[in-house]
Amino acid sequence: MTSPLGKDLLGLEKLTAEQIGLILDTAEPLKEISERTIKKVPTLRGATIVNLFFEASTRTRISFEFAEKRMSADTVNVASAGSSISKGETLVDTARNLEAMKIDMVVIRHNSSGAAQFLAERIESNVINAGDGTHEHPTQGLLDLLTLRQRWGSLKGRKVCICGDVLHSRVARSNIWGLQKLGAEVAVCGPRSLLPSAIGEMGVTVFDRIEQAIEWADALNVLRLQLERMEGGYIPSLREYNRVFGVTRERLDRAPKEILIMHPGPMNRGVEIDSDVADGPHSVILDQVTNGVAVRMAVLYLLAGNSPRLAEAAKGGV
Numbered sequence: 001m002t003s004p005l006g007k008d009l010l011g012l013e014k015l016t017a018e019q020i021g022l023i024l025d026t027a028e029p030l031k032e033i034s035e036r037t038i039k040k041v042p043t044l045r046g047a048t049i050v051n052l053f054f055e056a057s058t059r060t061r062i063s064f065e066f067a068e069k070r071m072s073a074d075t076v077n078v079a080s081a082g083s084s085i086s087k088g089e090t091l092v093d094t095a096r097n098l099e100a101m102k103i104d105m106v107v108i109r110h111n112s113s114g115a116a117q118f119l120a121e122r123i124e125s126n127v128i129n130a131g132d133g134t135h136e137h138p139t140q141g142l143l144d145l146l147t148l149r150q151r152w153g154s155l156k157g158r159k160v161c162i163c164g165d166v167l168h169s170r171v172a173r174s175n176i177w178g179l180q181k182l183g184a185e186v187a188v189c190g191p192r193s194l195l196p197s198a199i200g201e202m203g204v205t206v207f208d209r210i211e212q213a214i215e216w217a218d219a220l221n222v223l224r225l226q227l228e229r230m231e232g233g234y235i236p237s238l239r240e241y242n243r244v245f246g247v248t249r250e251r252l253d254r255a256p257k258e259i260l261i262m263h264p265g266p267m268n269r270g271v272e273i274d275s276d277v278a279d280g281p282h283s284v285i286l287d288q289v290t291n292g293v294a295v296r297m298a299v300l301y302l303l304a305g306n307s308p309r310l311a312e313a314a315k316g317g318v
Helices: 017-035 058-070 091-099 115-120 138-153 171-179 210-216 238-245 249-253 285-303 308-315
Strands: 047-053 074-079 106-110 126-132 159-163 185-189 203-207 219-222 259-263
Touching: 017 058, 017 138, 017 171, 017 285, 047 058, 047 091, 058 074, 058 106, 058 126, 058 138, 058 285, 074 091, 091 106, 091 115, 106 115, 115 126, 115 138, 126 138, 126 285, 138 171, 138 259, 138 285, 159 171, 159 210, 159 308, 171 185, 185 210, 203 210, 210 249
Parallel strands: 047 074, 047 106, 106 126, 159 185, 159 219, 185 203, 219 259
Antiparallel strands: none
């Protein structure tokens, strides 16, 4: 059977609204598997999946590994440190050597934008982008969409503002494409030094003050300041950033309506978001984590060529 998503999942920009909806619809029944006493179905038994991570990761790597194991796939984790990659082996050589071992899928995270597509064009195995440079992080975008859809039912006409370090964020780009395709209005908010110069061409509203964003939005997706990607000069200091752009309880208390609070993690508490907001009643951050496993199970399931109508059967372990 042919996958309705095509061979690979490289980003949300090229997906249709119907394909995104299919992934979310497939993820919904798969969530129940994680609530069972025995958290496993035989759906991908016999499949071999390699997690190829060239960048440090905790949440995404573990979430993919949980998803793979809950669907009974055999998994192999390869990190750049301690592998032949650290000896100078190229990305393509690594992948081709792995493929020669008859693997079925590769989940790749890489610090270069376009690395996932580069790999996908050169190997026959399915490729899933787990984050490439500042390009996209499609499964994070999908789990964010699922979290919002569960709260609202539909995203059409809803207002979502992405706040913080949009310049360095692959999560922001996946969210922008996905939200717009499902009918939401999207805005960004942050210092101009942390917004892409061509942000206006992406069809988003730009706010220079966090108070404006809070007044406008139904949900805030608060991004981490990616200090490891900054060489300096982007912001005066962390304290100043929090003073001007931090999402605080005091600011939310002045909002005209209740706002959902999201964060892709890891959080810099006391910088882009305060703890009483992250842990507060309107936070859906832990829901995002839970939905991450279900969304990644759905992507694996669909890329394996399974019919979406079998999602219920897969849930039952058939």
